[in-house]
Amino acid sequence: MHHTEENQNQDKTIFIQETISGINLTQEDFSNRRLIGSTVQSFKMQDGRCRYLRARDTRFHNFSIDHVLCDQGYYQDCSWAGLEVRNSFLTGSHFSGCTFEATKGSLSSFGLSVFSGCKFRGSRLSEVSFSGTWWQDCRFEEEDYFFVRFPSSVFMETTFTGCRLQKAIFRTATFIRCTFEKCTLNESVFHKARFIDTKWIDTDIHQAANLERVRYD
Numbered sequence: 001m002h003h004t005e006e007n008q009n010q011d012k013t014i015f016i017q018e019t020i021s022g023i024n025l026t027q028e029d030f031s032n033r034r035l036i037g038s039t040v041q042s043f044k045m046q047d048g049r050c051r052y053l054r055a056r057d058t059r060f061h062n063f064s065i066d067h068v069l070c071d072q073g074y075y076q077d078c079s080w081a082g083l084e085v086r087n088s089f090l091t092g093s094h095f096s097g098c099t100f101e102a103t104k105g106s107l108s109s110f111g112l113s114v115f116s117g118c119k120f121r122g123s124r125l126s127e128v129s130f131s132g133t134w135w136q137d138c139r140f141e142e143e144d145y146f147f148v149r150f151p152s153s154v155f156m157e158t159t160f161t162g163c164r165l166q167k168a169i170f171r172t173a174t175f176i177r178c179t180f181e182k183c184t185l186n187e188s189v190f191h192k193a194r195f196i197d198t199k200w201i202d203t204d205i206h207q208a209a210n211l212e213r214v215r216y217d
Contacts, residue, residue, distance in 0.1 A: 012033075013032060013033060013034060014033075014034045014035075014036075015033065015034065015035045015036070015038045016036045016037060016038065017036070017037045017038060018038045018039075019038065019039045019040075019041070020035075020038065020039070020040045020041070020043065021039075021040075021041045021042055021043075022041075022042050023042070023043045023044070023045075024044045024045075025044070025045045025046070025048055026045075026046050026047055026048065027046075027047045027048055028045065028048045028049075029048060029049045029050075030045065030048065030049065030050045030053075031049050031050060031051040031052050031053070032051070032052045032053075033053055033054070034054045034055075035053070035054070035055040035056070035058045036055075036056050036057065036058070037056070037057045037058065038055075038058045038059075039058065039059045039061065040058065040059070040060045040061070040063060041059075041060075041061040041062060042061070042062050043060070043062070043063045043064065044064045044065075045064070045065045045066070045068050046065075046066045046067055046068070047066075047067045047068070048065075048067075048068050048069075049068065049069045049070075050065065050068055050069070050070040050073075051069055051070065051071055051072055051073075052072050052073065053070070053073040053074070053075070054073070054074045054075075055073075055074070055075045055076070055078050056075075056076045056077060056078070057076075057077050057078070058075075058078045058079075059078070059079050059081075060078060060079070060080045060081070060083065061081050061082060062081070062082045062084075063080065063082075063083050063084070064083075064084040064085075065084070065085055065086070065088045066084075066086040066087055066088065067086070067087045067088060068088040068089075069088070069089050070088055070089065070090045070093075071089050071090060071091045071092050071093060072091075072092045072093060073090065073093040073094070074093070074094045075093070075094070075095045075096070075098055076096045076097060076098075077096070077097040077098065078095075078097075078098045078099075079098065079099045079100075079101075080098065080099065080100045080101065080103065081101045081102065082101070082102055082103075082104075083100060083102075083103045083104070083105075084103075084104045084105070085103070085104070085105040085106075085108045085128075086105070086106050086107060086108060087106075087107050087108060088108045088109075089108065089109050090108065090109070090110045090113065091109055091110065091111045091112055091113065092111075092112050092113060093110065093113040093114075094113065094114045094116075095113065095114070095115045095116070095118050096114075096115075096116045096117060096118070097116070097117045097118065098115075098118045098119075099118070099119045099120075099121075100118070100119070100120045100121070100123060101121050101122060102121075102122045102123065103120070103122075103123040103124070103125070104123070104124050104125075105123070105124075105125040105126070105128045106125070106126045106127055106128065107126075107127050107128070108128050108129070109128070109129040109130075109131070110128070110129065110130050110133060111129055111130065111131040111132055111133065112131070112132045112133065113130070113133050113134075114133070114134045115133065115134070115135045115136070115138050116135075116136045116137065116138070117136070117137045117138065118135075118138045118139075119138065119139045119141070120138070120139070120140050120141070120143055121139075121141040121142055121143070122141070122142050122143070123143050123144065123145075124144045125143070125144070125145050125146070125148050126145075126146045126147060126148070127146070127147050127148070128145075128148050128149070129148075129149045130148065130149065130150045130153060131149060131150070131151050131152065131153070132151070132152050132153060133150065133153045133154075134153070134154050135153065135154065135155045135156065135158045136156045136157060136158070137156070137157045137158065138155075138158045138159075139158070139159050139161070140158070140159065140160045140161065140163050141161050141162060141163070142161070142162045142163065143160070143163040143164070143165075144163070144164045145163070145164065145165050145166065145168050146166050146167060147166075147167045147168070147169070148165075148168050148169070149168070149169040150168065150169060150170050150173050151169055151170070151171045151172055151173065152171070152172045152173065153170070153173045153174075154173070154174045154176070155173065155174065155175045155176065155178050156176045156177065156178070157176070157177050157178065158175075158178045158179075159178065159179045159181070160178070160179070160180045160181065160183050161179075161181045161182060161183070162181070162182045162183065163180075163183045163184075164183070164184050164186075165183060165184065165185050165186075165188050166184070166186045166187060166188070167186070167187045167188065167189075167209075168185070168188045168189070169188070169189045170188065170189060170190045170193050171189055171190070171191045171192060171193070171210075172191070172192045172193065173190070173193045173194075174193070174194045174196070175193070175194070175195045175196065175198045176196045176197065176198070177196070177197045177198065178195075178198045178199075179198070179199045179201065180198070180199070180200050180201070180203040180205075181199075181201040181202060181203060182201070182202045182203065183203045184203075184207060185203065185204070185205060185207040185208045186207055187207075187208070187209040188207070188208040188209065189208065189209055189210040190205070190208050190210065190211050190214050191210045191211070191212050191213065191214075192212070192213045192214070193214050193215075194214070194215045194217065195214070195215065195216045195217070196217045197217075198216075
């Protein structure tokens with residue numbers, strides 16, 4: 001019975017106020033789905049595709065992808081709890097008004113994505129790329145990053161609070177009206193970064209490994 005329900009879920013394209021649970025896919029395609037006011041829980045995918053997802057007011061609980069192409073997604077007012085991303089691409093995606101709690105990520109890319117009004121809390125990311133991303137009115141709280149890369153990214157009105165940004169790469173990034181509070185920046189790289197009206201509270205930027213050609217405007 002469970003297997004039948006799973007197959008029905010895979011064949012459907014639009015989910016409105018529905019719960020999708022206990023899906024485990026290998027080498028499958030879950031692309032082009034539309035989710036409105038729904039809940040996705042215990043979703044695991046390996047070696048598959050999950051492209052062009054569109055979700056609004058949807059809760060993702062324990063959503064796990066490994067070796068998955070999950071690019072060009074659009075997520076509005078969604079919440080993610082226990083998201084796990086490994087060896088996957090979420091490039092060119094758009095996140096608006098989303099919350100992320102306790103995300104785990106490694107060896108993955110969110111390059112060229114846009115984040116607006118999003119909140120990240122309690123993530124542990126290692127070797128994840130956010131190259132060329134755009135952040136507006138976002139909050140990072142108690143985040144733990146190791147060798148997470150944000151080259152050529154733009155941050156506007158964004159706050160980092162109590163974050164551990166070890167060996168984080170912010171090369172040629174731009175920060176406009178941002179705040180770093182109680183953050184550690186061990187061996188971070190801000191080479192050629194630009195700071196405009198950005199505040200540092202209980203945070204020592206000189207922990208960074210590379211501050212060459214940094215501009216403060």
